[in-house]
Amino acid sequence: MRCLRPRPSGPRQLRFGRAGIHPAGDLFAPEPSEAGLPDRGPAHRRQRPQARPDRQRHPARGGIVTAPAIEVRGLTKSFGGRRVVDDVTLNVARGEIAGFLGPNGSGKTTTIRLMCGLLTPDAGAGRVLGHDIRREGRAIKREVGYMTQRFSFYEDLTIEENLRFVAGLYDLRPARAVVRDTLADLGLTSRRDQLAGSLSGGWKQRLALAACLMHKPKLLLLDEPTAGVDPKARREFWDEIHARAGDGLTVLVSTHYMDEAERCHRINYIAYGRLVARGSVTEVVRDAGLTTLMMQGAAVHAAAKRLTGMPGVEQVAPFGNTLHVVGSDAALLQRSASAVAQETGCTLSPAETSLEDVFIRLMSQSQDNMS
Numbered sequence: 001m002r003c004l005r006p007r008p009s010g011p012r013q014l015r016f017g018r019a020g021i022h023p024a025g026d027l028f029a030p031e032p033s034e035a036g037l038p039d040r041g042p043a044h045r046r047q048r049p050q051a052r053p054d055r056q057r058h059p060a061r062g063g064i065v066t067a068p069a070i071e072v073r074g075l076t077k078s079f080g081g082r083r084v085v086d087d088v089t090l091n092v093a094r095g096e097i098a099g100f101l102g103p104n105g106s107g108k109t110t111t112i113r114l115m116c117g118l119l120t121p122d123a124g125a126g127r128v129l130g131h132d133i134r135r136e137g138r139a140i141k142r143e144v145g146y147m148t149q150r151f152s153f154y155e156d157l158t159i160e161e162n163l164r165f166v167a168g169l170y171d172l173r174p175a176r177a178v179v180r181d182t183l184a185d186l187g188l189t190s191r192r193d194q195l196a197g198s199l200s201g202g203w204k205q206r207l208a209l210a211a212c213l214m215h216k217p218k219l220l221l222l223d224e225p226t227a228g229v230d231p232k233a234r235r236e237f238w239d240e241i242h243a244r245a246g247d248g249l250t251v252l253v254s255t256h257y258m259d260e261a262e263r264c265h266r267i268n269y270i271a272y273g274r275l276v277a278r279g280s281v282t283e284v285v286r287d288a289g290l291t292t293l294m295m296q297g298a299a300v301h302a303a304a305k306r307l308t309g310m311p312g313v314e315q316v317a318p319f320g321n322t323l324h325v326v327g328s329d330a331a332l333l334q335r336s337a338s339a340v341a342q343e344t345g346c347t348l349s350p351a352e353t354s355l356e357d358v359f360i361r362l363m364s365q366s367q368d369n370m371s
């Protein structure tokens with residue numbers, strides 16, 4: 001993780017990292033409605049409904065139910081004429097841990113930024129925590145904790161000083177007590193005087209998590225939070241996320257790690273701007289309709305060479321001393337793999353299709369769509 005220093009120019013103009021505006025630093029910017037649209041007067045303002053935006057009447061039972069944390073449809077965004085988010089529809093239920101996966105540059109960060117009001121979509125609409133993503137970005141930012149991909153804190157301030165700074169951005173009072181409680185909550189108290197720049201990846205990540213939990217958000221948007229973090233710290237991080245989801249927090253987390261995808265309640269896979277798969281891991285694997293065979297023996301290396309490009313063979317991947325051979329036409333795959341197994345003296349057996357096999361398939365299909 002790398003720290004890019006914000007310009008010390010006050011909360012309104014704070015810019016952090018590659019991504020641009022620090023989520024908290026943009027809290028006080030006017031809503032598009034406040035900035036541009038005509039004010040229809042105090043009478044109109046008085047008529048605004050007072051109902052909780054995250055509650056709505058159940059159409060059948062007439063009772064109050066909680067709306068999804070995220071419900072966006074048709075989100076589209078282009079940069080320089082290139083469509084990087086293309087008609088994305090996403091629903092995330094309250095208390096759900098939703099995984100957001102996809103190759104580099106496929107539009108995950110852009111989608112996250114559209115949903116928390118940091119970017120305006122070219123097309124599409126939706127609500128996050130009951131707030132309109134186009135008109136109520138400020139309300140969304142107040143209720144969302146957004147952990148950006150890169151470490152976005154002052155390296156020459158201590159953990160406590162960084163948290164005091166963030167407490168100030170959110171106007172959390174009494175700041176001293178809020179920071180003290182957050183330090184204790186995230187197990188940071190003993191390190192509170194340590195400079196952020198001297199922390200290991202795991203502790204930096206913990207500081208970042210503390211900063212985005214301090215204002216008690218209802219939704220966490222985590223953009224590759226565990227990149228460069230060791231397995232133990234990753235495990236602890238996920239335990240923490242699950243504990244908080246158990247208390248009702250909703251989490252949308254982008255990741256490239258398959259084991260992390262498997263720790264999500266549901267996953268959403270985006271490729272080149274388009275959402276191409278969603279559901280539980282079991283559903284996504286089942287819906288892909290792939291067959292996987294495992295080849296074992298002294299000659300797997302030769303077998304791999306031979307299998308590449310054969311009819312029905314879509315993927316050949318070595319796993320230690322074995323070979324995973326994957327395809328969508330089970331009969332054709334079996335025929336090719338059996339022939340090579342016989343030729344090379346390897347054994348062939350059925351294997352579970354992994355999420356990685358599925359993602360590689362989805363990625364190659366999407367590339368085909370783009371060309």
Ligand SMILES: Nc1ncnc2c1ncn2[C@@H]1O[C@H](COP(=O)(O)OP(=O)(O)OP(=O)(O)O)[C@@H](O)[C@H]1O
Nearest residue numbers: 079080084102103104105106107108109110111149
């Ligand atoms: N502000 C911007 N101006 C121009 N292009 C941008 C901007 N933000 C993102 N892009 C481009 O949009 C595409 C999608 O980027 P995005 O960061 O959303 O992808 P991602 O899926 O999060 O990638 P990664 O997994 O590498 O973080 C990339 O090609 C990126 O270069």
